[in-house]
Amino acid sequence: MSTVAERAQHAASLAPAFGVYVHVPFCPSKCPYCDFNTYVGLEPLAPAYLHALVCEAEMWKSRHELAEAGSYFIGGGTPTMLDEHLVASTLKDLVSIFGAAEDCEVTVEANPETCDASRLAFLREAGVNRLSIGGQSFSNNVLQLLGRRHSAEATRRAVREARAAGFDNVSLDLIFGMPGETDAEWNRSLIEAVALEPDHISCYALTIESGTAFGADVAAGRMPSPDDDVQAVRYETALDVLSAAGYRHYEISNWGLPSRHNLIYWTQGSYAGLGAGAHSHVDGVRSWNRKNPRAYAESPTAMREGEERLDDRERAVEWLQLRLRLVDGIDLNEASKRMGRDLRPAAEALGGIVSIDGDLMTLTRRGLLIENEVAIRLTA
Ligand code: SF4
Incomplete structure (x- = not known):
């Protein structure tokens, strides 16, 4: 029988001591919901930009004592x-x-339409051992509404090509709650995703960000906002379908074989973020780069825009917010020690939202839907 502390540590213990995030800011088109730091038509900059990434890496290495990397995540971007x-x-x-x-886990993010067999085989051969495919939906109608350029069939083909190229760790991203998507379309997306047997599935609710095309459409009344109640129902469908299919729910939005790289973020671990707009957390300092890829390609070691060191209380609050996302739960003793006060009364007042088993606190099904609110109430 494992102890509370061990149970609360299960997924978290898979986080490497140090990881590297590489931001690739190029995309073939801009999805209307996306507020990531990505650009269309900048590909001619790629050779200089990639060279700059290596210069920034050398700077990190020369300035810090870093553990050997346990993960690389090459994302963006496409x-x-x-x-x-x-x-x-x-x-x-x-x-x-x-x-x-x-x-070492080495992930590359991929759009289905860019997953041709020879490219994937080459990347696999070069040491990439995890492919994260942005499928988003298996309804061509929803893909069109989301402004995606690929079809559901392209995602099916991408997963097949990834397997044929030797990837035994494939992740699929899905988005739910696009206005116009039906319950049946979301249900079918989940079932089709499961049928492809990826090792990992992420399901994210569509959010409307300012500065995006959808943000402008919603502000101008051309498009409705996603409906919170509909999104809650869709999320619960994901909980049901994925657990029935045997996918272990380990983080609010993630199921299956955990992404070790993302566990670094959820456990306040250390990572160097390379590239335009990339964020890092090394030696307890969070820092971030300026966003302009051209400026980055020219002077990658002069791109730091800001940095901050959290004080003890801020760090404890952040720890709680992040750890609540991990479905294994939180050891109330450890959480109380970090927060400098007994959290049990506040946790007990959240009946129906959190469940307490001895010292282990986990979010209930209802709590999973309002994790932010739980974190705020526990840390107030
Ligand atoms: S492909 Fe991904 S990163 Fe690129 S614009 Fe679309 S959502 Fe954003």
Whole structure:
């Protein structure tokens, strides 16, 4: 029988001591809901930009004592739209700087339409061992509403190509709650995703961000906001379908074989973020780069825009907010120690939203829907 502390640590213990995030700011088109730091038509900058990533990596390595990297996450952006030889040689250079633990997880994000067999096989051969595919939906109608350029069939093909290329760790991203999507379409997306047997599935509620095309459409009344109640029902459908299919729910939005890299974020671990607009957390300092990819390509070591060191209380609050996302739960003793006060009375007042078993506090099904609210009430 495992102890409370061990149960609360289960997924968290898979986080590597140090990871590297690589931001690739290029995309073939801009999705109308996306507020990531990505650009269309900037590909000619790619060789200089990738070279700059290596310069920034050398700067990190020269200034900090860093553990050997246990994960690399090459995301953005659409890394798979770039020449795979360039991506592979950049990865090789980064590994020569940061090292790679024996069980190092190396993820590349991919759009289905860029997943051709030879490119994937080359990346696999170059050491990439996890592919994260942005499928988003298996309804062509919803894909169109989301402004995606690929079809459901392209996602099915991408997963098949990834397997054929030797990837035994494939993740699929899905988005739910697009206005115009029906319950049946979301249900079918989940069932089709499961049928492809990816090792990991992420399900995110569509959010409307200002500065995006959808943000402008909603502000101008051309498009309704996603309906909170509908999104809650869709999320609960995901809980049911994915658990019935045997996917372990380990984080609010994630099921299956945990992303070790993302666990670094959820456990306040250390990572260097390379690239335009990338964020880092090293030696207890959070820092972030300016967003302009051209400026980054010219002077990657002069791009830091800001940094902050959280004080003890801020760090404890952040720990609680992040740890609540991990479905394994929180050891109330540890949480109380970090917060400097007994959290049990506040937790007990959240009956129906959290469940307490001895010292282990977990979110109930209802609590999963309002995790932010739970964190606020516990830390108020
Ligand atoms: S492909 Fe991904 S990163 Fe690129 S614009 Fe669309 S959502 Fe954003």
